[in-house]
Amino acid sequence: MTDGGSLRERLVDAGVDLVLAGGTASVGLREIARRAGVSHGAPRRHFPTHDSLLSAIARRGFEDLHARFATATAGADAPRAQLAAAARSYVGYALDHRGMFELMFRHDLLDGAPQADGGPRLRETSLPLFRAIVDLVVRCRAEQDAATAAAAPPAAVTAAALWSNLHGLVQLWTWGSLQVVLGADGPGAESPHYEQLVTAVIDAHLGPVPA
Amino acid sequence: MTDGGSLRERLVDAGVDLVLAGGTASVGLREIARRAGVSHGAPRRHFPTHDSLLSAIARRGFEDLHARFATATAGADAPRAQLAAAARSYVGYALDHRGMFELMFRHDLLDGAPQADGGPRLRETSLPLFRAIVDLVVRCRAEQDAATAAAAPPAAVTAAALWSNLHGLVQLWTWGSLQVVLGADGPGAESPHYEQLVTAVIDAHLGPVPA
DNA sequence: GCCGGGCGTAGACACTGTCTACGCCCGGCA
DNA sequence: TGCCGGGCGTAGACAGTGTCTACGCCCGGC
Numbered sequence: 001m002t003d004g005g006s007l008r009e010r011l012v013d014a015g016v017d018l019v020l021a022g023g024t025a026s027v028g029l030r031e032i033a034r035r036a037g038v039s040h041g042a043p044r045r046h047f048p049t050h051d052s053l054l055s056a057i058a059r060r061g062f063e064d065l066h067a068r069f070a071t072a073t074a075g076a077d078a079p080r081a082q083l084a085a086a087a088r089s090y091v092g093y094a095l096d097h098r099g100m101f102e103l104m105f106r107h108d109l110l111d112g113a114p115q116a117d118g119g120p121r122l123r124e125t126s127l128p129l130f131r132a133i134v135d136l137v138v139r140c141r142a143e144q145d146a147a148t149a150a151a152a153p154p155a156a157v158t159a160a161a162l163w164s165n166l167h168g169l170v171q172l173w174t175w176g177s178l179q180v181v182l183g184a185d186g187p188g189a190e191s192p193h194y195e196q197l198v199t200a201v202i203d204a205h206l207g208p209v210p211a
Numbered sequence: 212m213t214d215g216g217s218l219r220e221r222l223v224d225a226g227v228d229l230v231l232a233g234g235t236a237s238v239g240l241r242e243i244a245r246r247a248g249v250s251h252g253a254p255r256r257h258f259p260t261h262d263s264l265l266s267a268i269a270r271r272g273f274e275d276l277h278a279r280f281a282t283a284t285a286g287a288d289a290p291r292a293q294l295a296a297a298a299r300s301y302v303g304y305a306l307d308h309r310g311m312f313e314l315m316f317r318h319d320l321l322d323g324a325p326q327a328d329g330g331p332r333l334r335e336t337s338l339p340l341f342r343a344i345v346d347l348v349v350r351c352r353a354e355q356d357a358a359t360a361a362a363a364p365p366a367a368v369t370a371a372a373l374w375s376n377l378h379g380l381v382q383l384w385t386w387g388s389l390q391v392v393l394g395a396d397g398p399g400a401e402s403p404h405y406e407q408l409v410t411a412v413i414d415a416h417l418g419p420v421p422a
Numbered sequence: 423g424c425c426g427g428g429c430g431t432a433g434a435c436a437c438t439g440t441c442t443a444c445g446c447c448c449g450g451c452a
Numbered sequence: 453t454g455c456c457g458g459g460c461g462t463a464g465a466c467a468g469t470g471t472c473t474a475c476g477c478c479c480g481g482c
Contacts, residue, residue, distance in 0.1 A: 039462050130388055153411045160392045161412050168379025175318055177341055181371045200364045201372050204415045250431050
């Protein structure tokens with residue numbers, strides 16, 4: 001795309017497929033090359049190291065999640081409803097693509113060298129998503145009455161806390177411990193009890209939904 | 212200990228040392244064996260697979276964290292103060308021992324076969340810690356006035372949400388994105404801004420501290 | 423006093439990520 | 453038209469990994 005290379009995209013595609021199918025453990029460099037139909041040395045022409053390829057795969061995840069964020073918020077007009085939809089899309093994406101989510105937040109992929117074609121680092125790719133979260137919280141704050149808004153922490157703090165909450169919810173739900181705490185069925189079960197948890201989380205940080 | 216084996220403990224000790232020193236990437240099976248002064252095949256007599264050794268290391272982490280939890284809550288008497296101390300110890304442990312924390316919550320170590328000596332699985336080892344969290348929240352609820360308590364979600368939901376919040380706070384702080392949201396110094400800096408976030412999180416889920 | 427099993431050793435095997443030498447093929451230039 | 457050069461994929465080597473198997477030692481019980 002950027003300079004005409006097509007194998008580069010195919011490698012990332014194959015990597016995404018592997019992560020979605022077999023989780024983060026099955027995305028070896030040679031396995032990606034096999035999946036893309038090239039020899040094991042070929043990826044090196046486009047990605048100097050295995051981690052930089054993983055980083056590119058994770059970037060795809062952030063772009064995908066950001067796009068879902070945008071369409072989710074577009075479906076509502078009240079800021080509070082937009083935030084609820086965005087939160088659900090965040091948690092839904094993470095639980096439907098656990099491998100991708102795990103890869104995206106692997107701390108050792110954060111600051112690899114910038115991609116060979118000058119593309120951004122993983123952290124920079126994730127910034128628009130984070131800014132969208134903060135903006136949503138700020139807009140929710142703006143429509144609260146002045147009394148409750150004055151008693152609350154700064155919007156940036158609330159945004160950070162709320163986002164942390166959704167993020168941790170995903171991790172612990174995947175781990176299966178929240179099901180134990182809530183007395184739900186075993187961690188293997190598909191019961192989407194977490195939806196109720198998501199609304200409880202939003203209410204905790206922004207107050208009950210305004211009448 | 213259980214049946215007299217001493218190398219077993221030494222292997223786990225060496226593994227903990229490696230994780231604390233070099234993170235979760237440096238805790239290879241052969242490296243642990245080298246550190247313990249035995250050949251690379253020796254661990255197999257005590258742990259059938261590499262993952263089961265990692266699981267034993269993670270169990271140590273949970274035991275350690277649980278112990279810190281206990282001493283932290285023992286330092287206060289009001290439930291709310293106990294919970295604040297426990298939350299700070301949770302976050303503090305995670306940020307001071309990032310490698311251990313990462314290992315403890317690796318989902319692929321959750322349900323390995325029970326240890327050769329019949330020890331518990333990782334998930335069972337973590338249960339007492341989780342129960343302690345829920346108990347603290349329940350006790351905080353008990354001393355709230357009836358009106359606010361009635362308007363709040365069930366204690367189990369609040370406990371799950373609060374714990375998720377602390378957990379996600381750790382992950383995102385380690386990732387360095389909360390610093391960006393809060394406009395703090397770069398992720399490499401040591402500024403313990405997160406302490407203020409922890410109290411904001413507790414207040415969000417349990418209401419402002421009672422007078 | 424001898425045997426047997428627990429436990430550590432040593433080597434092999436398949437596999438991984440990285441590095442290097444090679445060859446093909448296609449575009450620019452004389 | 454013919455040649456050259458560089459991008460790009462191939463093939464093999466290398467160190468390292470986790471696992472498996474054969475071996476040897478040493479200590480306790482019949």
